[in-house]
Amino acid sequence: xxxxxxxxxxxxxxxxxxxxxxxxxxxxxxxxxxxxxxxxxxxxxxxxxxxxxxxxxxxxxxxxxxxxxxxxxxxxxxxxxxxxxxxxxxxxxxxxxxxxxxxxxxxxxxxxxxxxxxxxxxxxxxxxxxxxxxxxxxxxxxxxxxxxxxxxxxxxxxxxxxxxxxxxxxxxxxxxxxxxxxxxxxxxxxxxxxxxxxxxxxxxxxxxxxxxxxxxxxxxxxxxxxxxxxxxxxxxxxxxxxxxxxxxxxxxxxxxxxxxxxxxxxxxxxxxxxxxxxxxxxxxxxxxxxxxxxxxxxxxxxxxxxxxxxxxxxxxxxxxxxxxxxxxxxxxxxxxxxxxxxxxxxxxxxxxxxxxxxxxxxxxxxxxxxxxxxxxxxxxxxxxxxxxxxxxxxxxxxxxxxxxxxxxxxxxxxxxxxxxxxxxxxxxxxxxxxxxxxxxxxxxxxxxxxxxxxxxxxxxxxxxxxxxxxxxxxxxxxxxxxxxxxxxxxxxxxxxxxxxxxxxxxxxxxxxxxxxxxxxxxxxxxxxxxxxx
Ligand code: HEM
Ligand code: HEM
Numbered sequence: 001x002x003x004x005x006x007x008x009x010x011x012x013x014x015x016x017x018x019x020x021x022x023x024x025x026x027x028x029x030x031x032x033x034x035x036x037x038x039x040x041x042x043x044x045x046x047x048x049x050x051x052x053x054x055x056x057x058x059x060x061x062x063x064x065x066x067x068x069x070x071x072x073x074x075x076x077x078x079x080x081x082x083x084x085x086x087x088x089x090x091x092x093x094x095x096x097x098x099x100x101x102x103x104x105x106x107x108x109x110x111x112x113x114x115x116x117x118x119x120x121x122x123x124x125x126x127x128x129x130x131x132x133x134x135x136x137x138x139x140x141x142x143x144x145x146x147x148x149x150x151x152x153x154x155x156x157x158x159x160x161x162x163x164x165x166x167x168x169x170x171x172x173x174x175x176x177x178x179x180x181x182x183x184x185x186x187x188x189x190x191x192x193x194x195x196x197x198x199x200x201x202x203x204x205x206x207x208x209x210x211x212x213x214x215x216x217x218x219x220x221x222x223x224x225x226x227x228x229x230x231x232x233x234x235x236x237x238x239x240x241x242x243x244x245x246x247x248x249x250x251x252x253x254x255x256x257x258x259x260x261x262x263x264x265x266x267x268x269x270x271x272x273x274x275x276x277x278x279x280x281x282x283x284x285x286x287x288x289x290x291x292x293x294x295x296x297x298x299x300x301x302x303x304x305x306x307x308x309x310x311x312x313x314x315x316x317x318x319x320x321x322x323x324x325x326x327x328x329x330x331x332x333x334x335x336x337x338x339x340x341x342x343x344x345x346x347x348x349x350x351x352x353x354x355x356x357x358x359x360x361x362x363x364x365x366x367x368x369x370x371x372x373x374x375x376x377x378x379x380x381x382x383x384x385x386x387x388x389x390x391x392x393x394x395x396x397x398x399x400x401x402x403x404x405x406x407x408x409x410x411x412x413x414x415x416x417x418x419x420x421x422x423x424x425x426x427x428x429x430x431x432x433x434x435x436x437x438x439x440x441x442x443x444x445x446x447x448x449x450x451x452x453x454x455x456x457x458x459x460x461x462x463x464x465x466x467x468x469x470x471x472x473x474x475x476x477x478x479x480x481x482x483x484x485x486x487x488x489x490x491x492x493x494x495x496x497x498x499x500x501x502x503x504x505x506x507x508x509x510x511x512x513x514x515x516x517x518x519x520x521x522x523x524x525x526x527x528x529x530x531x532x533x
Pocket of ligand 2: 165
């Protein structure tokens, strides 16, 4: 520790910072943190959008808690929305109507809260895709992928519990589906829903319980995990796209203080402004049009919020009446299969970084991102996953697709069932081919330059097109990537080849058999010599 005091600062800000520093020694940490460099790329804004929408959600959500009543006690609505006057509904719904019509600024807060929630999950989803397609999850960031993944699941849980709070028709329909799904779980299902709903659906407890989850437990976990997530971003340093001067060992960008902090601060207000504008002008969840929950209509044309669509779609695509009666219990495969499908899909996304690390056997640290084309199989797997998700998502609107386009419901469902299996396969094959073709193109450009369209006649009479070589700046991006080749199956020190080793070798072949080898120094030199002749 040093006893030398910093030169006394004048001015209010200076004096205040001296006061703070003398009592906390915080200046060292601020200096250290402020010098951190953050690279610049639009796709790195997605994580920031997620962060800022969470702040907006916290602010508006706190406002809503002042007025919302998490109670299912029946009341007769007496607020100022005339068409519902005198109608029986829960205190939760009545208070949400009050927030919308009788509390100053209430509707705006509700709408901003809801729009920010949609943006929150959307930005997380896109952020996750950015991290996936660029290979940012590779060592040392696998753990941060796992933390992020927990955030993704927590965000969906937050959204679902929030959506259920107003206790209107849409809330009830959503909860009814959850009730049905839990009931369909063998052996334990009935007991779990009784526990959850405090008796038979809908009971009188669920809104209160969801409320504790929504405003206390889940946000606390989200907050803890976001802090952990960002700590890891700082510890690992941010990745960067390949480009001039960028290597696995450095980070090229702006220091956090003052440049990045100013940019990020400005960006927060931009995000807040856009969400506030949408919240102020575009209606969302007008519960007064739906009324209180009523189980009688066959289809209310209701839709969950977008991020729950894939789960709803999975339920719709499974053939109905798939049931067996075993050991005195009904096994509802039409529920168990979609639930398993979703669990496996999410588990696969969670585990992907670890599987890829095992297949490649790559123990190096990676701070340079992959261009998606340079990892064709990963990119293709991502495209297959996105297609699978998209088909499930479309299935959540199967009834609306049928009524909108005047086609039969069975036709829509059957088409989507086929697409769910065939779509990802086609997406995989096509994406992999495109990625390999792009790699070939890069190779060609690197070795032979661009075609200029300028034809010259050589002294011998021969016509030839002049090619323009890349400058060093552009070349950097094309050559700076790591390549993987299939691993060879070699006996272990005991002289054995185990089943695990075989599986790893065949997965490695699946990943890297079709590959365009990067241009070697030798090839490049030859190409240059050739060009000079
Ligand atoms: C509440 C949700 C989340 C927030 C607020 C958040 C925020 C951030 C921020 C601000 C960054 C740095 C800037 C950037 O690269 O965009 C970042 C990086 C990262 N995030 Fe997230 N994130 C969230 C969810 C996720 C999810 C769902 C995943 C993956 C499953 C994930 C994985 C990562 C990884 C691996 C990095 C490091 C990327 C790199 O250095 O290139 N995050 N996150
Ligand atoms: C990531 C976190 C969150 C998400 C995704 C989320 C999402 C939602 C959604 C979609 C609704 C239904 C809104 C509507 O009526 O149209 C809702 C309601 C509500 N949320 Fe949140 N929320 C989150 C965090 C919070 C937090 C932290 C609080 C409190 C501090 C909060 C307080 C409330 C309250 C009181 C309601 C009921 C009032 C109403 O429905 O208008 N929320 N939330």
